[in-house]
Amino acid sequence: MTRTDAFVTVDGTEVHYTDWGARDDPLVVCVHGLSRNGRDFDPLARRLVGEGYRVVCPDMPGRGLSEWADDPETEYSWEGLLDTLREFCETFEREELRYVGTSMGGLLGMLLADDDDAVTISHFVCNDIGPVFVHAEDGIERIVDYLTDPPTFDTYTGLEDWYRETYGTMNAQTDAEWRRFTLTSARRRDDGRVTRAYDERIVAALLRSNLPPEEAWGIWESLDLPTFVIWGRESDVLTEPTVEEMLERRPDIDLLELDCGHPPGLNVAEQLDPVVEFLAD
Numbered sequence: 001m002t003r004t005d006a007f008v009t010v011d012g013t014e015v016h017y018t019d020w021g022a023r024d025d026p027l028v029v030c031v032h033g034l035s036r037n038g039r040d041f042d043p044l045a046r047r048l049v050g051e052g053y054r055v056v057c058p059d060m061p062g063r064g065l066s067e068w069a070d071d072p073e074t075e076y077s078w079e080g081l082l083d084t085l086r087e088f089c090e091t092f093e094r095e096e097l098r099y100v101g102t103s104m105g106g107l108l109g110m111l112l113a114d115d116d117d118a119v120t121i122s123h124f125v126c127n128d129i130g131p132v133f134v135h136a137e138d139g140i141e142r143i144v145d146y147l148t149d150p151p152t153f154d155t156y157t158g159l160e161d162w163y164r165e166t167y168g169t170m171n172a173q174t175d176a177e178w179r180r181f182t183l184t185s186a187r188r189r190d191d192g193r194v195t196r197a198y199d200e201r202i203v204a205a206l207l208r209s210n211l212p213p214e215e216a217w218g219i220w221e222s223l224d225l226p227t228f229v230i231w232g233r234e235s236d237v238l239t240e241p242t243v244e245e246m247l248e249r250r251p252d253i254d255l256l257e258l259d260c261g262h263p264p265g266l267n268v269a270e271q272l273d274p275v276v277e278f279l280a281d
Contacts, residue, residue: 002020003018003019003020003042003045004018004019004020004034004081005017005018005065006018006019006116007065007213008088008091008103010084010087010197011084011087012084012115012138013061013066013067013069013075013178014066014067015058015059015060015061015066015067015082015084015088015208016038016058016059016064016065016066017057017059017088018038018039018040018041018042018045018056018057018260019054019055019056020045020046020048020049020055020057021045021048021049021052021053021054021055022054023054024053024054025052025053026052026053026054026055026097026099027053027054027055027092027094027097027098028048028053028054028055028056028097028099028100029055029056029057029058029088029089029097029098029099029100029172030044030055030056030057030064030099030100030101030102030105030280031058031060031085031099031101031102031104031105031106031108031109032059032060032102032103032104032105033056033102033103033104033105033263034103034104034143034147034202034203034206035063035147035196035198035202035205036063036065036102036103036185037059037060037064037065037066037184037185037197037198037219038057038058038059038131039057039064039180039184039185040057040102040181040184040265040266041057041099041100041266042057042180042184043177043265043266043267044100044110044247044266044267044272044275044276047276048279049231050137050267051276051279053060053098053141053279056092058085058088060081060084060085060104061075061076061080061081061084061103062075062076062198062199062201062234063197063199063202064184064185064197064198065194065197067088068199069188069199069201069217070200070213072201072202072205073202073205073208074205075205075207076135076201076202076205076206077109077205077208078108078111078163078206078209078210079209081104081108081206082108082111082112082115085108085112086112086115086119089112089118090119090240094119095120096119096120096121096122097119097121098120098121098123098124098125098279099107099113099124099125100110100125100127100266100275101124101125101126101127101129101195102127102128102129102263102266103109103127103128103129103237103262103263104129105127106127106128106129107129107131108121109121109124109126110124110126110131110219110220110223111219113223113225114219114222114223120176121225122225122226122227122277123225123226123278123281124223124225124226124227124228125227125228125275125279126227126228126229126230127230127263127264127266128230128231128232128235128237128238128262128263128264129237129238129241129263130220130238130245130246131216131219131220131244131246132216132217132242133219133237133242139235139236139237139239140237142236143208143237144203144207144264145260146166146251147198147200147202147203148200148203148204149190150195150198150200151195152193152194152195153194153195154193154194155194156183156186156194158194159182159186159194159195159196160178160179160181160182160215163181163182163185164178165183169232169234169236169260169261169262170260170261170262170263170264170265171232171233171258171259171260171264171265171267171268171271173265173267174267177265177267184198185198188198197254217249219280220246220249220250221249221250223250226254226278226281227250227252227254228253228254228255228256228275228278229243229246229253229254229255229256229276230256230258230264230266230271230275231243231255231256231257232257232258232259232260232261232262232263232264233257233258233259234255234259234262235260235261235262235263236261236262237262237263238262243255244269254278256271256274258270258271
């Protein structure tokens with residue numbers, strides 16, 4: 001159950017990922033949210049390894065320990081991130097894999113599952129995101145505001161306090177989990193101050209490359225695979241009207257409703273147990 005840190009170069013970009021479990025076990029790929037990184041999936045990975053899976057959790061370009069883009073307009077766009085993710089998955093030489101995506105990672109999972117040139121996804125877990133941001137303007141504005149002007153602190157504990165306040169909509173985290181959350185997503189700048197570990201240019205490229213709503217809904221409707229949607233009822237990113245339309249357009253999906261905001265942390269039994277059960281079917 002030991003975590004291994006690994007790197008692979010994908011189309012000229014070095015991508016860091018954590019690798020859990022035996023090499024030949026069934027593969028689960030976990031992809032994080034917009035400014036986060038693969039270490040967010042540590043609790044889920046530990047649990048899945050115990051269930052007999054190999055789990056890999058990449059830091060998408062510009063996040064965590066992965067390389068920053070030379071051409072952010074291209075590499076940080078939805079198309080660019082999808083290209084990276086497709087090639088990352090191909091490096092494991094599997095005919096199929098299971099996929100868990102939180103927020104941005106969930107949207108990338110939809111695109112990957114819809115990509116005829118990509119590896120087959122056998123099970124898709126979509127954590128607190130829909131194909132469109134209908135009725136989520138306030139949530140998107142909130143995220144964009146704090147991502148485009150990330151705060152800096154003299155100390156890591158200062159950054160941890162900020163994380164606790166800013167991500168307080170998530171389900172409960174222990175003190176140890178907040179410490180891990182901070183240390184796995186922090187870096188020192190050239191001036192010695194502590195800030196978040198991502199390239200500030202990641203936001204603009206994504207906003208400019210959003211799919212039209214009708215195209216995004218078309219992709220959602222076309223997905224022909226077992227799908228499990230996790231929804232924090234207090235989420236300002238995945239709103240109730242969007243969940244209702246997701247169910248209307250695809251009544252076959254499984255839905256887990258939780259009493260928390262965006263995004264559920266996938267760190268407690270009430271969230272982990274249903275994910276494990278779904279992936280095993």
